[in-house]
Amino acid sequence: MNLLLVDDDPKFRGFMRKGLEESGMQVETAESAERADQLLRERGLDAFDLLLLDVMLPGNSGWDVLAGMRRRGDLTPVIFLTARSAVEERVKGLSLGADDYIIKPFEFSELLARIEAVRRRNARPSTLAVGSLILDLERRVAECRGVRIEMSPREFDLLLVLARAKGRVLTRAELLEKVWGMSFDPGTNVVNVVVARLRRRLEGWAPQLIRTVVGEGYALDPSGAALRRPADDAGDAP
DSSP states (O other), X not given: OEEEEEOSOHXXXXXXXXXXXXXXXXXXXXXXXXXXXXXXXXXXXXXXXXXXXXXXXXXXXXXXXXXXXXXXXXXOOEXXXXXXXXXXXXXXXXXTTOSEEEESSOOHHHHHHHHHHHHHHTOOOSEEEETTEEEETTTTEEEETTEEEOOOHHXXXXXXXXXXXXXXXXXXXXXXXIIIOOOOOTTOOHHHHHHHHHHHHHTTTSTTSEEEETTTEEEEOGGGXXXXXXXXXXXXXX
């Protein structure tokens, strides 16, 4: 299990990391909301199995980290670990989309039990199919008929966000927010550029998979995922 622990207290981070790693988990740490956001964007969607998140952090708060994740479509489970114990704060955390809210100090054995409970509730499929295209969410690779299609982490994230929309049209503004974590800038063409790059990657495998809806945005059409590659056909010709 791959965790991201976000807390500004170095002693707490060290203690927690040691205990979690001794329990068989892989742990990365961040000391601020800004560093947590950076790691989440660098690693990409679904890179972590769980976030352990403090509320009071330097700069932005844990509330801000969670709200930004959910806006981007990042569904990674989150457990708040915080000394903020008021009922209204617990309600706020859960309302923002946290999976649990644990008040410091706590028993480490209870934390492990709650982590396991969240893991069971949020067990995610390891693959996502779009026509004949398979997205392996653990390895973060795309395959067609067992052959890996090379693409960058950003291209994979864009394809994953579109796949999870299940045919719904996503505007460029939505894609900027979910994939790049950016507010919409009418002057940027980064979405168009990455879509064009992704289409080139998919050419021959699923050339019609990404559909442009003029004036609206992009959607996936599973019927556009081709089953055969032209190069394969050419090799079979007499």
